Amino acid sequence: MQIVSTLRGLMLGLGISLAGAAAPAQAEMLDLEKDELKFGFIKLTDMAPLAIAYEKGYFEDEGLFVTLEPQANWKVLLDGVITGQLDGAHMLAGQPLAATIGFGTQAHIITPFSMDLNGNGITVSNEVWEMMKSHIPHENGKPVHPIKADALKPVIEKFRAEGKPFNMGMVFPVSTHNYELRYWLAAGGIHPGFYSEDNITGQIQAEALLSVTPPPQMPATLEAGTISGYCVGEPWNQQAVFKGIGVPVITDFEIWKNNPEKVFGITKEFADQYPNTTLAITKALIRAAKWLDENDNANRREAVEILARSQYVGADAEVIANSMTGTFEYEKGDKRAVPDFNVFYRYYATYPYLSDAVWYLTQMRRWGQITEHKSDDWYLDVAREVYRPDIYLEAARLVVEDGNAAEADFPWESDGFRAPQREFIDGITFDGRQPNAYLELFPIGLKGSQKIAQNAVVGG
Known part of the structure; x- marks a missing residue:
């Protein structure tokens, strides 16, 4: 089903000039190269900035007439952007990077806007949860969080002893979910498997077998027993709780505090051909993100009704x-307060940090999707090709000039890198300026000149 802006048709029917369509408070409207646009999304709560920009009229304030169209899965969505069937889309943070370096489909995708922080969880079946519980510390009759994968390790060993594989779902090979699930498993001493040039299952040497399941199908796949757990965005972890078929054991906020989750992706060709349109889109999305977080999340109930x-x-x-x-x-x-489970605007959530891009690239290298050693400069160069804080800040300046955001809302002086981040579940510090040194810190994963050959790690 498509959601189509009808204001354009109404205005034309009434003979009203589109040039006068901007809200009175707006500054001079950008000279748009293209004003009719179609954006894709997957049915997850973190597509909210698109829905809110549409519903609150922020796209129309910029002179944009937008169609929002749900997509069947992440591959279909990416292909739609690459072929031009979609002008842009809600994307996994790793998708523009993977496409640009040629893992999967080759295409230069960029992002001028980060859509949110956090928002994912890892859920296990009721059977697995019952087996994990005896390995988890309890306080006042409730499990102590965060729950580490150490508690899952004896369960996987029991499955192996019984000759059964331990299968888990994630949403896409270059998804945040894949990397978060792998990170959590490896931090607990569980090998999540490698990729290689000729084996893209990601299951080489794996103790937990990870495979792709589309987000809305996760609960049903778990209930059917095809998988014993999964990592997915909301609402599909909470759906398992409501259906009584599984237990979310950890959120991504607890794996990596305030991690970047989704981005808005467009082709570089689109950004080059339609620079003012790109700025206008980014402006509308910034305003939507602000609405979602403002006044201490006061608008979230209304957002929930819209997203439902x-x-x-x-x-x-x-x-x-x-x-x-x-x-x-x-x-x-066992409902607990997690005020930052979904963050859309605060903590500079909408700024596309180069260091975020570097983190995703390190995980691609760690698990063999990037098959060979790359220099630190390579990581930084790719990050700059894909994540575009320059476009973002230009749009942000216009939002401030329009009176729709405060100067203090944006990191004007940032060089694109966060300070070294320490709040990971394994305690390892990430410095985006030193990707190879970071990779050396992991006991499980490729580093240096190591590569996978004939399903084995070779090189030093």
Whole structure:
């Protein structure tokens, strides 16, 4: 189902000039090269900036007439952007990077806007949860969080002893979910498997077998017993709780505090051909993100009602609200305050940090999707090709000039790199300026000149 802006047709029908369509408070409108656009998204709560920019009229304030169209899966979505069937899309943070370096489909995709921080969780089946519980410390009758994968290790060993594979789902090979799930497993001493040039299953030497399942299908796949756990965005972890079929054991906020999750992706060709349109899109999305977080999340209930509509996420409002309004329910009845589970604007969430791009590239290298050693400069160069804080800040300046955001809302002096980040579940510090030194710190994963040959790690 498509969501189509009807204002354009109404105005033309009434003989009203589109040039006068801007809200009175707006500064002079950008001279748009293209004003009719189609954007794709996957049915997840973190597509919210697109829905809000549409519903609150922020796209139309910029003279943009937008169609929002849900996509079947991440590959279909990416292909739509590459072929031009979509002008842009809600994307996994790793997708523009992987496409640009040629892992999977080769295309130069950029992002001028980061859509959110956090928002994912890892859920296991009821059977696995019962087996994990005896290995988890409890306090006042409830599990102590964060729950590390150490508690899952004896479960996987039991499966292996019984000759059964331990299967887990993630949403796409270059998804945040894949890397977060791998990070959590490896931090608990569980090998999540390698990729190689001729084996792209990602299951070489794996103790937990990870495979792709589209987000809305995760709960049903778990219930069917095809997988024993999964990593996915909301509302599909909370859906497992409501259905009574699984238990979310950890959020990505607990794996990597305030991690970047989704981005808005367009082709470099689109950005080059339509620079003012790109700025206008980014302006509208910045305003939407601000609305989602402003006044201490006061608008989240309204956002939940919007996202629950069938044309957006299409899940029950109660399920979406379980994580969207500052809480997260783990085991049924164990609802805890997690005010930053979904962040759209605060902490400079919308700024496309180069260091975020570098982190994703290090994980691609760690697990063999980048098959050979690359220099630190290579990581930084790719980050700069794909993540575009220059476009973002130009759009942000216009938003401030329009009176729609405060000067202090944006990191004007940033060089694109966060300070070294220490809040990972394994305690390892990430410095985006030193990707190879970072890779050396992991006991599990490729580093230096190592590569996978004939399903074995070779090189030093």
